[in-house]
Structures are given as structure tokens and as C-alpha cells.
């Protein structure tokens with residue numbers, strides 16, 4: 001199929017392009033940077049420059065390349081997360097989830113694109129009540145911390161727009177990524193012992209190796225009913241469980257433990273919620289509907305394979 005990947009140079013895009021090409025698709029891949037065109041061509045795609053916030057440019061590119069499927073992987077996420085400034089951290093990404101999405105969807109409609117895949121997020125957007133593992137049918141957080149509200153609004157907007165558009169729209173809620181190109185900053189913090197277990201450490205996270213994010217996206221390009229899919233590994237786990245394992249895999253000493261009130265001071269309300277209250281996600285629908293299986297079904301083995309190999313001890 002002719003597939004347009006908007007935002008092809010990020011952590012997911014770099015894994016996705018070779019997998020789409022290997023599956024036999026004809027891929028157009030975009031970046032804003034002339035310096036990155038060569039790498040996209042080397043990966044087997046037809047590279048083009050695109051600013052996703054330029055509506056006219058988006059329309060022209062879609063008209064010219066006539067994709068059958070569009071994949072929206074445009075984000076602007078800083079490598080180092082600042083939970084205290086959650087809204088600012090995601091402001092540019094939220095613009096791409098709303099305005100950038102609108103431009104792509106409008107172009108898709110205008111030029112007869114039949115399938116549209118967009119990046120969403122699995123984990124903290126879930127309601128922080130009830131069971132610790134959520135499906136796509138469970139509600140999102142009706143009352144998120146103030147700092148997280150605009151980002152949750154953008155995620156809601158994206159999922160609604162994609163799944164109600166007059167084409168086959170799929171929103172992929174990727175879990176917390178790890179692996180090449182996605183964990184460097186976190187590994188550095190772990191090695192400096194700057195990521196403590198806060199309070200109970202009962203927040204449940206769902207992880208995803210970047211290779212598996214790409215694999216699920218190829219599956220979503222090729223099949224699956226329109227809708228929302230959690231793309232996560234098989235083992236949602238509490239912070240108190242996974243953080244020490246991740247630290248060991250990164251060659252760091254065990255994480256410190258701090259009381260909740262210290263955590264709130266250091267990481268803000270959003271940071272405290274991430275460490276103590278968030279819920280994990282089930283991947284049953286993605287397995288069933290997309291016929292997808294993660295290559296790395298558990299972070300237990302994935303961190304060892306992904307982190308230690310990607311960032312040999314001694315690099316900080």
C-alpha cells in the first residue's frame with residue numbers, strides 16, 4: 001500500500017519506516033529537516049519535507065503523494081520529562097495532536113485517503129479508580145491534576161476526531177516507550193539516582209519496546225477495525241516493582257525511596273500521581289483485532305535486552 005508517515009524521524013518513526021518497507025509498502029516519510037532526508041531515503045522511504053502545522057503544505061503533500069493510509073507520528077516531546085511542568089512539556093505535542101491532526105484529516109478527506117492511524121497514549125490518561133488494569137472501554141480520568149488537564153484534553157480530542165472521521169480511523173495508545181532512541185534521558189537520571197520510588201510506588205505502568213510500537217503500527221496499517229487500541233506489553237506493573245529492575249538494567253544503584261510529601265514537593269502533583277495512582281492497560285484488543293504480538297512481552301526481559309545493550313554501563 002502507499003503509506004504516508006508524518007513525523008518519520010522520531011523514536012517510533014525510525015523503527016516504523018524499515019518495518020513498513022520490509023512488509024512491502026511504498027512509504028513516503030516526512031521531516032522538517034533537510035539533514036534527515038538522507039536517513040529516511042536510506043531506510044527505504046521517499047523522503048519529503050513537511051511542517052505539520054502548515055495546512056496548505058499538508059494538503060499539497062497529500063495531493064501529490066496520494067497515500068492510501070496516513071500514519072500521524074508527529075510529536076514534540078522533550079527527551080527529559082519535567083512532571084512539575086507537565087502542561088508546558090506537552091504543549092507543542094498537544095498542538096500536533098489537535099491542529100496538526102486537523103490538517104492531516106482534512107487533507108485525507110479531500111484526497112480520498114481510506115485509513116488513518118494516529119499516535120495516542122496508554123496509561124496515565126485512565127481514570128484513577130477501580131481496577132489496576134484498564135481496557136479501551138474504561139473511562140478516562142474525569143478529574144486529572146490541573147497540570148495534566150490540557151494534555152488529557154488533547155488526547156481526548158485526537159481519539160474522538162480520528163475515530164469519528166469518515167474513514168477508517170485507528171488511535172494507537174502506545175505504552176511508555178523504552179529501547180533505542182527512547183530511554184537515554186531516563187537512564188541518565190537512574191544512574192544519578194534521581195528517580196526515587198515515591199510513597200507507595202503503587203502507580204501501575206504499561207511499557208512498550210519501540211520495536212513493538214512499530215510492529216503494532218504496521219499491523220494497524222494493514223488490518224483491524226476502526227477504534228482505539230492499547231499497544232502495550234503483557235505485564236502492567238507497579239512502580240515499586242519495575243523501577244528497581246529498570247535501575248539494575250541501566251547499571252544504576254537501587255532507586256531511593258521517599259515519602260509522598262517529599263515526592264509532591266519535588267515532582268509536583270502530576271509526578272506524585274504518576275508514581276502512586278496511575279493505572280495500566282490491557283492489550284487484549286490489539287492482539288485479537290490486529291493479530292499483533294509483542295516481540296518483547298515483558299519489560300522484565302525487555303529492559304535487560306533493550307536498556308543494557310543500547311546504553312552500555314559507563315555512558316552517563
Ligand SMILES: NC(=O)c1ccc[n+]([C@@H]2O[C@H](COP(=O)([O-])OP(=O)(O)OC[C@H]3O[C@@H](n4cnc5c(N)ncnc54)[C@H](OP(=O)(O)O)[C@@H]3O)[C@@H](O)[C@H]2O)c1
Nearest residue numbers: 007008009010011031032051052074075076077176177182
Ligand atoms: N508512548 C511513549 O512513551 C512515547 C511516544 C512518543 C515519544 N516518546 C518519547 O519522547 C521522546 C521524543 O520523541 P521522539 O524521538 O519521537 O521525537 P519528537 O521530537 O517527539 O518527534 C517525533 C516526530 O515528530 C516530528 N515533528 C515534530 N514537530 C513537527 C511539526 N511541526 N511538523 C512535522 N513533524 C513534526 C519530528 O520530525 P522532525 O523533527 O524530523 O521534523 C519527528 O519525526 C523520546 O524519548 C520518545 O521515546 C514516548
